Amino acid sequence: MKALFYYLIFPGFLFSAVAGLLSSWVERKVTARIQWRVGPPWYQNFLDLIKLSGKETIIPKQARATFLLAPYLGLFSLVLAATILGLALFTPQQSFTGDLIVVVYLLVIPAICAIIGASSSRNPLASVGAAREMKLVLGYELPFVLSIATVIVKTHGGIRLGDILAFQMNFNSLFFSFSGALAFIAALLCCQAKLGLAPFEVAEAEQEIMAGTVIEYSGSALAAFKLTKAILLYTMPVLLILFFLGKDISPIFSLAKYIIILVVFILIKNTNPRLRIDQAVRFFWGPVTAIAGLALILALLGL
Amino acid sequence: MDLKTKALLKSIWVFHVSCGSCNNCDIEILDCLTPRFDLERFGIQLVGSVRHADALLITGAMNRKSVPRMKKIYAQAPKPCVVIAVGQCALSRHMFRYSYNVCEPLDKILPVDLYIPGCPPRPEAMIDGIVKLVNKVRGNK
Numbered sequence: 134m135k136a137l138f139y140y141l142i143f144p145g146f147l148f149s150a151v152a153g154l155l156s157s158w159v160e161r162k163v164t165a166r167i168q169w170r171v172g173p174p175w176y177q178n179f180l181d182l183i184k185l186s187g188k189e190t191i192i193p194k195q196a197r198a199t200f201l202l203a204p205y206l207g208l209f210s211l212v213l214a215a216t217i218l219g220l221a222l223f224t225p226q227q228s229f230t231g232d233l234i235v236v237v238y239l240l241v242i243p244a245i246c247a248i249i250g251a252s253s254s255r256n257p258l259a260s261v262g263a264a265r266e267m268k269l270v271l272g273y274e275l276p277f278v279l280s281i282a283t284v285i286v287k288t289h290g291g292i293r294l295g296d297i298l299a300f301q302m303n304f305n306s307l308f309f310s311f312s313g314a315l316a317f318i319a320a321l322l323c324c325q326a327k328l329g330l331a332p333f334e335v336a337e338a339e340q341e342i343m344a345g346t347v348i349e350y351s352g353s354a355l356a357a358f359k360l361t362k363a364i365l366l367y368t369m370p371v372l373l374i375l376f377f378l379g380k381d382i383s384p385i386f387s388l389a390k391y392i393i394i395l396v397v398f399i400l401i402k403n404t405n406p407r408l409r410i411d412q413a414v415r416f417f418w419g420p421v422t423a424i425a426g427l428a429l430i431l432a433l434l435g436l
Numbered sequence: 437m438d439l440k441t442k443a444l445l446k447s448i449w450v451f452h453v454s455c456g457s458c459n460n461c462d463i464e465i466l467d468c469l470t471p472r473f474d475l476e477r478f479g480i481q482l483v484g485s486v487r488h489a490d491a492l493l494i495t496g497a498m499n500r501k502s503v504p505r506m507k508k509i510y511a512q513a514p515k516p517c518v519v520i521a522v523g524q525c526a527l528s529r530h531m532f533r534y535s536y537n538v539c540e541p542l543d544k545i546l547p548v549d550l551y552i553p554g555c556p557p558r559p560e561a562m563i564d565g566i567v568k569l570v571n572k573v574r575g576n577k
């Protein structure tokens with residue numbers, strides 16, 4: 134019963150959906166202000182979702198059954214990850230051993246679901262998007278796992294989110310050490326790619342492959358994808374706060390850190406052109422992996 | 437009017453189809469999204485895929501090649517979906533009326549909900565047209 138409440142209401146579905154939709158509004162608003170526009174009102178993303186749920190859901194004639202399954206599977210697993218992260222942030226003693234690894238696995242599932250959904254729609258542009266998404270996942274997972282390994286080494290083998298937070302509360306935020314700062318930069322760039330924001334939005338490039346992986350989706354299935362995106366935009370800053378900036382997690386400080394990280398994402402998005410997929414993979418396997426590997430070595434040396 | 441229609445009127449996603457226009461109308465459409473007019477503050481967005489569209493924005497004179505494709509695109513759009521004809525060519529074939537290749541005006545082919553005349557129509561005219569359509573759906577004068 135309590136688990137269901139956690140999953141559906143408080144740090145889970147309802148809370149993370151509202152927080153995610155508000156963060157997407159912040160994203161749209163800041164983007165608009167950067168471009169010297171006014172931007173949409175704060176309830177715009179809620180309206181979009183309500184509208185999409187009222188539209189017709191078209192299923193292509195040759196689509197497989199996974200076409201409608203994929204968006205909801207991605208949404209549910211992401212909500213689970215958001216629940217675990219939210220519980221760790223709000224009540225650190227409630228986390229269980231190994232939840233860090235569970236979260237890392239759960240965060241890949243939305244990308245895999247996008248790939249499955251796109252390839253079961255039988256649309257050529259969607260399959261191009263799926264191929265790009267797959268390469269991007271291969272690109273960013275290596276440095277992401279390396280930077281998380283840095284966190285684990287720094288906290289003397291903490292694979293419990295509560296332990297990582299407790300370590301940072303006792304000593305200092307991991308961000309304020311050489312290895313922690315380097316790992317933070319690598320993880321930030323990987324999160325940018327996980328979110329599918331501008332320099333790495335190759336899988337959904339509106340201008341070249343017309344929304345890519347979600348091209349065939351309409352109605353409530355598209356709403357599920359949009360909601361997944363929004364919740365991801367809430368989950369990623371929370372993850373970075375937990376891993377690297379966990380010194381003081383009182384509500385006001387957490388909110389301030391959350392907004393700063395969100396705005397950094399948005400600024401990177403708005404000041405960079407889209408990379409080609411080969412450039413993106415080279416970027417992640419080259420400099421970013423080097424930074425994350427350096428961070429891991431420094432952490433092993435105790436810096 | 438239920439909640440979903442209300443939400444629809446405040447978040448119109450537009451798919452822009454050019455079936456052989458001279459590009460002037462298309463440029464004016466893009467002007468609607470620039471800082472001077474900024475239609476995103478009303479929730480209006482251009483989308484890449486017709487599956488996401490609430491409104492089809494059609495420019496240009498319908499020629500023999502584009503008519504069957506136009507019908508296909510309209511069938512692919514999820515309903516409810518409105519069709520907006522932008523520019524004199526889409527409305528009445530304009531100067532191409534006696535062309536060998538241009539068969540019929542747009543409203544003989546698709547059910548057009550909104551006509552925006554002009555060659556090209558100014559962005560203000562397009563915004564005015566959309567406001568009139570929204571008001572008509574809402575039922576105010």
